[in-house]
Amino acid sequence: MLQKDNLLEWRTIYNNVLLGLEIQKINTKENKKYVEELLKKYGLYEFKDKYPMQLSGGMRQRVALIRTLAIRPKILLLDEAFSALDYQTRLIVTDDIYRILKNENITAIMVTHDISEAISMSDRIIVLSARPATVKQIHKIDFETENRTPLNCRENPKFSKYFNLMWKELEQDEKQ
Numbered sequence: 238m239l240q241k242d243n244l245l246e247w248r249t250i251y252n253n254v255l256l257g258l259e260i261q262k263i264n265t266k267e268n269k270k271y272v273e274e275l276l277k278k279y280g281l282y283e284f285k286d287k288y289p290m291q292l293s294g295g296m297r298q299r300v301a302l303i304r305t306l307a308i309r310p311k312i313l314l315l316d317e318a319f320s321a322l323d324y325q326t327r328l329i330v331t332d333d334i335y336r337i338l339k340n341e342n343i344t345a346i347m348v349t350h351d352i353s354e355a356i357s358m359s360d361r362i363i364v365l366s367a368r369p370a371t372v373k374q375i376h377k378i379d380f381e382t383e384n385r386t387p388l389n390c391r392e393n394p395k396f397s398k399y400f401n402l403m404w405k406e407l408e409q410d411e412k413q
Contacts, residue, residue, distance in 0.1 A: 251285035357387035
């Protein structure tokens, strides 16, 4: 899932979600049923006949995620997936995407330059050095809370400790 949703403006939401299935030639009845279940489960079914320009940025990102999930990936790569969104929408969408990934039990690798986003969404963070990038540090993130969401992580006292630790690591990299 990329920075931009890359939805095709001339295709309906439903047809956009089917795109990966069509490309991989696995557009079966079973997979179409799965797509409809995903659209219903994540509040987009009533918009299936709409076009991308009729949706908000957050809804477009959810459509892009459902399009990706439709092919049933084992691992999902999120490459700056929220950077095109304004801050408020970004916070809401990270909560949505986090919930969807947890519900679908999908492992995700997220590439981001946003320390707060990484901390709130992740179980583990790999901090890379400046170019050429090497693994500088690996942090296990544990907020020791039930019903974890990215938004409630930001309110947790551990959040600022994680943030300060990683900020110092990145700051040291810039000074060298």
